[in-house]
Amino acid sequence: MERTNEPEGEQLQKKLLPRHISFMAMGGVIGTGIFKGSAETIGLAGPGVVLTYLFGGLLLLVVMGAIAELASVYPNRNMKDFVRQAFGPRPAFIVGWLYAFLMLTVCVIEVVAAGSFLQYWMPGVPLWILSLASAALILGINRLSVETFGETEFWLAGIKIVMIVVFVILGAGLLFGLIPGTTGEAPGLINYTAHGGFLPNGWLSIFSALLVVMFSYGGSELIGLTLTEAKDAEKVMPRVVKSFIVRVVLFYTLPILVICGLIPWNQLAGQASPFVQVLEATGLSSAAHIINFILVTAVLSAANSSIYGATRMLHSMAAAGEAPKALAATTDKGVPVGSLRLCAAVLLLGAVAAFFAGDSLFSFLLAVPGFVVLIVWGSVCLAQLKLRPQYPKAPTFRIWGYPYITALTAVVLAVIAAGFLVNPQNRLSIGVCVGVLLLLIVWSVAKFKKSEA
Numbered sequence: 241m242e243r244t245n246e247p248e249g250e251q252l253q254k255k256l257l258p259r260h261i262s263f264m265a266m267g268g269v270i271g272t273g274i275f276k277g278s279a280e281t282i283g284l285a286g287p288g289v290v291l292t293y294l295f296g297g298l299l300l301l302v303v304m305g306a307i308a309e310l311a312s313v314y315p316n317r318n319m320k321d322f323v324r325q326a327f328g329p330r331p332a333f334i335v336g337w338l339y340a341f342l343m344l345t346v347c348v349i350e351v352v353a354a355g356s357f358l359q360y361w362m363p364g365v366p367l368w369i370l371s372l373a374s375a376a377l378i379l380g381i382n383r384l385s386v387e388t389f390g391e392t393e394f395w396l397a398g399i400k401i402v403m404i405v406v407f408v409i410l411g412a413g414l415l416f417g418l419i420p421g422t423t424g425e426a427p428g429l430i431n432y433t434a435h436g437g438f439l440p441n442g443w444l445s446i447f448s449a450l451l452v453v454m455f456s457y458g459g460s461e462l463i464g465l466t467l468t469e470a471k472d473a474e475k476v477m478p479r480v481v482k483s484f485i486v487r488v489v490l491f492y493t494l495p496i497l498v499i500c501g502l503i504p505w506n507q508l509a510g511q512a513s514p515f516v517q518v519l520e521a522t523g524l525s526s527a528a529h530i531i532n533f534i535l536v537t538a539v540l541s542a543a544n545s546s547i548y549g550a551t552r553m554l555h556s557m558a559a560a561g562e563a564p565k566a567l568a569a570t571t572d573k574g575v576p577v578g579s580l581r582l583c584a585a586v587l588l589l590g591a592v593a594a595f596f597a598g599d600s601l602f603s604f605l606l607a608v609p610g611f612v613v614l615i616v617w618g619s620v621c622l623a624q625l626k627l628r629p630q631y632p633k634a635p636t637f638r639i640w641g642y643p644y645i646t647a648l649t650a651v652v653l654a655v656i657a658a659g660f661l662v663n664p665q666n667r668l669s670i671g672v673c674v675g676v677l678l679l680l681i682v683w684s685v686a687k688f689k690k691s692e693a
Contacts, residue, residue, distance in 0.1 A: 274404075274456060274492055274538075278499065279514050281456075284449040287432045287500040288439035290493050292446045296453040297489035302649040303617045305639035306624035312636040313627075318556055319620055326623035329562070330684045335619045336557045337680050342612040343550035344583060348590035349609070350543035351375045355594065357535045368595035374540060375587035382547045382580055384573075396541040403534045404491050411498030411518055427502060435504045450656050451663075454610045456492065547583050554579035562687075611673045614657040621650040 281289045310322045317325070319339065324332030355371035362370065381392050413419030417426030432438055439445060499514045515531050555576035558568035569578035624639065625646050639646060661670055 281449040281452045282505050285445035286440040286505040289449050290496050292449045292453050293492045296457050300457050306620050308637050309635050309639050313631045322623045323619050326626040330688050333562050333684045334680045338612050339616050340550050340553045342609050343546045344586045345608050347543045347546035350539040352594050353539045360532050368591045371594050372591040378543045379584050400538045408494045415501045431501050431504050435506050451610045454613050550583050551576045551579040608669050611660045614653050618650050618653040621646050
């Protein structure tokens with residue numbers, strides 16, 4: 241039964257546990273970025289790309305720390321609310337819609353990726369049909385109660401986390417000769433320095449790979465949207481953030497180290513997934529099927545988290561009068577069904593686009609989320625900088641090095657965004673991002689000018 245647009249019919253339920261929150265955010269992070277994007281980042285920077293992932297992890301640490309601090313001071317609020325508290329309704333309106341745009345774009349990317357991976361088993365089925373089937377599955381999961389959704393995502397994310405751990409252990413065994421490989425010789429550490437050295441393309445290559453890394457780490461801020469559905473969010477959030485950061489960085493850097501150690505970096509560029517080559521080195525005849533199962537699970541989990549992020553942001557904006565009121569409607573289980581319908585429409589459009597564009601749609605969309613992630617992360621940092629001196633109460637968690645660390649992070653994010661804008665390879669994606677941003681700015685000016693009149 242759907243509830244009406246009365247206030248009591250627009251309430252989410254506080255049913256998410258700390259393990260749900262942590263795994264949901266990890267589900268959003270560990271997806272296409274690591275399983276497919278790692279080939280591109282390694283091709284850009286060689287083995288030294290691990291430094292890029294560590295640097296991106298430091299930026300992520302500051303952003304997540306800022307979210308945890310703000311959550312301890314302003315309970316029952318999310319990222320958009322923090323920006324509103326700091327800078328007013330217009331910037332919050334823009335950030336909110338940008339984040340919904342980000343999550344919907346990521347979800348289309350992951351659903352199209354899931355369709356392409358499923359074609360390995362069903363090559364005769366068109367990509368758009370498999371993408372549409374994947375979208376239907378994800379929408380069905382999100383239609384469940386938030387507690388059931390959290391439990392489902394916990395297990396979906398858990399599968400790929402376990403597989404990454406197994407991959408790292410197996411790869412380390414091959415690397416040091418503890419497990420015999422097909423070549424009969426353990427490479428040891430030679431591939432880290434051979435083929436041009438640890439940084440074959442120079443130090444600047446570390447930064448050239450940052451855009452893909454930002455897309456990979458994007459989704460971590462999903463924790464900032466679970467605040468309204470988490471039990472005792474202001475107490476558990478700092479603990480969840482600390483453990484989450486360590487896991488995310490390890491789940492990226494360790495597999496990258498294994499991949500670069502087992503296979504020369506210049507043999508990975510253009511490969512569909514570096515994980516396939518490493519598993520094949522074990523001599524497993526079913527390696528391709530194993531990695532394909534991991535890939536399908538990974539991208540569906542990431543799509544699941546993205547739909548959650550989009551629906552909760554849209555619900556929050558509708559409840560605040562910043563989006564159509566219909567988007568605030570919830571079921572008796574607290575599911576924002578109004579926002580879910582909009583997400584379903586966008587995914588349907590994504591399947592239609594896949595029908596016409598095929599695999600090229602994936603390449604086009606991939607560059608969009610990275611830029612939006614930079615804006616959202618920068619907004620969180622700026623909000624924390626502005627609000628710290630005027631907190632109504634003492635936070636239970638404080639980010640260290642205030643204001644220097646947060647300010648430096650905001651500057652670095654702005655520099656990376658500028659690099660995105662001047663990169664000619666991203667010209668079409670840049671046009672979409674800038675166009676959406678300008679549209680939201682004009683919309684916000686018109687909307688709030690009218691409300692102020």
